[in-house]
Amino acid sequence: MPETTPRGLTGLAFGGDYNPEQWPESVWREDVRLMREAGVTLVSVGIFSWALLEPSPGAYDFGWLDRVLDLLHENGVRVDLGTPTVVPPAWFYRAHPDALPVTARGERLAFGSRGAICHSNADYRAAAVDITTRLAERYGDHPALAMWHVHNEYGVPVSACYCDSCAAHFRRWLARAYGTVDAVNEAWGTAFWGQRYASFEEIDPPRLTPTVGNPAQALDYRRFADATMRENFTAERDVLHRLSPGIPVTTNFMTALSQCDSVDYWAWGREVDLVTNDHYLITDGRRTHVNLAMAADLTRSVAGGAPWLLLEHSTSGVNWQPRNPAKAPGQMARNSLAHVARGSEGALFFQWRQSRRGAEKFHSAMVPHGGTDTRVWREVVELGASVGSLASLRGTRTEADVAVLWDWHSWWAQNLDWRPSEDHDARERADAFYEALYDRHLTVDFAHPEADLSGHPLVVVPALYLMTRAAGDNLRAYVENGGTLVVSYFSGIVDEHDAVHEGPHPGALRDVLGLTVEEFSPLPAGGRVRLTGPGGAELDADVWTEFVVPRGAETVWTYADGLTAGHPAVTRHRLGGGTAWYVSTRLDAEGLDALLGRAAEDTPLAPRADLPRDVEVVRRTGESGTFLFAINHTATDAEVPLGTAGTELLTGGRAAGRLAVPAGAVRVVRLDG
Template identity: 90%
Template sequence: MPETTPKGLTRLAFGGDYNPEQWPESVWDEDVRLMREAGVTLVSVGIFSWALLEPAPGEHDFGWLDRLLDLLHEHGIRVDLGTPTVVPPAWFYRDHPDALPVNADGVRLAFGSRGAICHSNADYRAAAADITTRLAERYGDHPALALWHVHNEYGVPVSACYCDSCAAHFRRWLAAEHGSVDAVNAAWGTAFWGQRYADLEQITPPRTAPTVGNPGQALDYKRFADATMRENFVAERDILHRLAPGIPVTTNFMTALSQCDSVDYWAWGREVDLVTNDHYLITDGRRTHVNLAMAADLTRSVAGGAPWLLLEHSTSGVNWQPRNPAKAPGQMARNSLAHVARGSEGALFFQWRQSRRGAEKFHSAMLPHGGTDTRVWREVVELGAAIDALTPVKGTRTDADAAVLWDWHSWWAQNLQWRPSEDHDARERADAFYEALYDRHLTVDFAHPEADLSRYPLVVVPALYLMTEAAGDNLRAYVEGGGTLVVSYFSGIVDEHDAVHDGPYPGALRDVLGLTVEEFSPLLAGQAVRLEGPDGLALGADVWTEFVVPRGAETVWSYADGLTAGRPAVTRHRLGEGTAWYVSTRLAADGLDAVLARAGQDARLAPRADLPRDVEVVRRTGESGTFLFAINHTAADAKVALESAGTELLTGERAAGRLAVPAGAVRVVRLDG
């Protein structure tokens, strides 16, 4: 089995992307001196260096990288070495212009940014394999090497190409996936609009057409594009495994960012030796720490619950959003340690030294333009000491209370054209349900719809439009076995080919929910409805309503107005030893909390009313003990109850009874026993 932790790294990882090629070599000594001052243990290098390593076809210059790795090793800093295949050199595109991707409109994109790659192009694949081989042969046994870093953020900014090479590759993929043109016609429903194909050679990518194209074809092309990128990763990974055994191989994911919704990370998680993630706060006015927790929980889940690594985040502001505020004092440490609480084996940043030139020169860094006499630098040094103090948590796992079902294939299908309402956003519902669970102080695992769910007392399905029959059977078995299930509207509607399940809505879920839906009734922009429920508790909702017919389910809340007035809105169905809840409309935050409170009672999840809002408590457990992380995102001091006494690792103080967590601070207690 390949190694799954960075070789030679005995502490938690702390550091970031190091791009010394942007600076005179005379700066390198200062860099490593300051890295040691900050407590840096791991840096990522070489990710964008192909043009320097191979300045002309077949001509290589490794001297600068030799000197760099030797210098880092001399100062005890481990290296995550990149294969620079995300940006081939300009000469490569001059010689192979067809390696540039073509968009759905038939426009070939130009060189000059990053990630401009047709992943089906044979010349690109050969060149990528060659530079990867040369790096592995030269550095596979270098004493500084801890980890291989293949490519960079697959799917950003281009995942799918629509050129003729991709068309031929797509047809081969279809033959392997479906077996015959008749099977493709059946899966895509090509009898509609006369789209039937007589031969696979007639099939092209879903290029821009006069109106909406075939949704089955579009869904399969998203799967194909993802699989093609993954083929290229696996090719590089296998070279590295063969030539540098004992060094784990990864690539940096972006699990919870909409910019990278083209990648099925459940599949990718099975291919990397160590799951790593890049996370950047989306500063759109929402509570950024909730999205951070969600990203960390999702990354840990992609890793199968095993420890993972935060490979990139920012010390302060980024530079690619419409507005890029700085992080508040102390926020960088809270962000970093919240990732550690949720399973990361450290915290790394983009990047070490802030660039003076290029597209990301206003992106914050560990060593800012202002140098060491800055707030950011002082906080970096303090964080390095904190990360070092948390070394005992290395190798432990985060405990979860509930699961949320998540499937990238369903997002792909949901986001195709011509759905009942453009106002329904499946990702928005996932965010909303996660936030409601977070506010109930529940730690969440994410799970594939066909995964074993038996260990979770509560499973939430925010909005999974696509659901296989196997997934439906899985959820029924989960509830019959004693689980509590909460399902949001427009779930279980189509199968894996985007074909509506036979029979009434919600096809894959109607038995477990004990109901059918006669008709969807989306609301117009600005419309809202009111729900009436237990003890006169009224809830507000918008965007979506349905004509629900109970088939064994009991009505808990009913629609009080609108077309569906008097009909069930929220239902509860006892099945076997468990309970299934259905929410047929878009509830606001208070409504979601009300439903989850009652579902939590069914699941026998004890309420945590003693914890203030935005004070999160997360546990990591393992052979080295049980560690309680208390993270205070508020401006007021807080207290957290401890089940037993212990030692607070960041201050060294003993803690018992109620742990004091100052405003904006983090405390980590290693519990006794």
């Protein structure tokens, strides 16, 4: 079996993307001197270097990379070696212009950026395997090599191509998936609008049409595009496994729900030896540390709960948002250690030395334009020492309290055209429910709808429009066996082919929820409704309402106004040993907190009212002990209860009773016993 941890690392990883090809060799020795000063243990090399490694077809130049890897090895820095297949050289596109992707409008994109790839193109596939083979033959047993890094951020910026090569590949994919064209017609519902196909050869990608095309075809094309990228990854991975045995192979994910919607990371997580992730703060006015925690929890969940690795984030500002503020003093360490708290085996950045040229020259780096006499550099050195002091964490796992269901296929289907309201956003509901759980100081595991949920006393379904019958049966069994389920509106509506489940809504969930929905009633822009509930308490909601008919469920909150006035808004259904809650409208933060508070009463989860808002408390546990992370995202000093005394690893002091966490600081306590 391949290794799942970087070879040669004895502690947590610290470092980043190293692009020495951007600098004269006279800078390289200064780089490694500074890496030693900062405590760097791992760097990613060669990700964008195909044009340098193969400057003309079949002519290779590995000399510069030999010198870089040897220099890093001499200085004790391990290497995450990239296969540079995200950017083929200009000569490749001149010889194979059909390897450039084509949009749904029929426009062929040009060379000059990155990721401009038709993943179905046979010439690209052959060239990618060839350069990967050359690298593996040369460096497969290099003493600096810790892991392999295939490609870069699959799906960004292009995942789907609509060219003729993709059309032929799509037909083959459909033939394998369905067997017959009649099965495709049935799954896609092609009787509607006379879209029936008599043979696979009549099927094209979902290119631009006069009006909305077939949603089931569009959904399958998302699956096809994702599977095609994954085929290319596994082709390179298998070469590396064969020629470089014992070295883990990965590719960097982007699991933050707002950043990459074209990749089914549940499927990808099964293909990599070690799950790695890139995460960048979206500075749109929201609490960025909550989205960070969500991305880290989702990445850990894709890894099956096993430790993972943060392969990229930023020391300070990025360069690709409308406004790119710097991180506040201490925020770099706080961000980095929050990822570690939620399962990362280290913290790496993009990139080591800030570029002077190119599209990302204003993206922050470990060594900024200002050099070492800067706040960023001083914080990098301090963080390196902190990460080094946490070596005993290695291999431990983050403890979670609740589960949130998420499925990329459902998100793809939800985002197709002609849904009941453009104001409903499945990702927004996932963010909102996650934030409500975060504010109740509950650590979240994400789970596939068909996964085993028995270890979680509370399961939340934010907005799962697409749900298989197997998933519905799974949730029913979960509740019958004593679990507590909370489901948001517009969930369980269609099957895996985007066909409405037979019978009343919500088809896959109506039995477990003990109700039916007669009709959706989305609100007009800006519309709001009030809900009345226990003791006359009122909640506010917007975007969506429904005509809910209880069929065994009890009404907890009722619509007080609007078209659905007098109808149930929030229900609770006792089933077997558990309960299932349903909320048929979009509650605000206060409403979600009230809902989750009531649902938590059906679980053994203990209230955590003694923890301040925006102070995270997360535990990692393993053979080396139990470690409590306390992360203070506020400008006020805080205290958190310990329960058990221990040693604070970042300061070396003892801690007992209540742990003091200064404003903006992080504390990590190895608990006694």
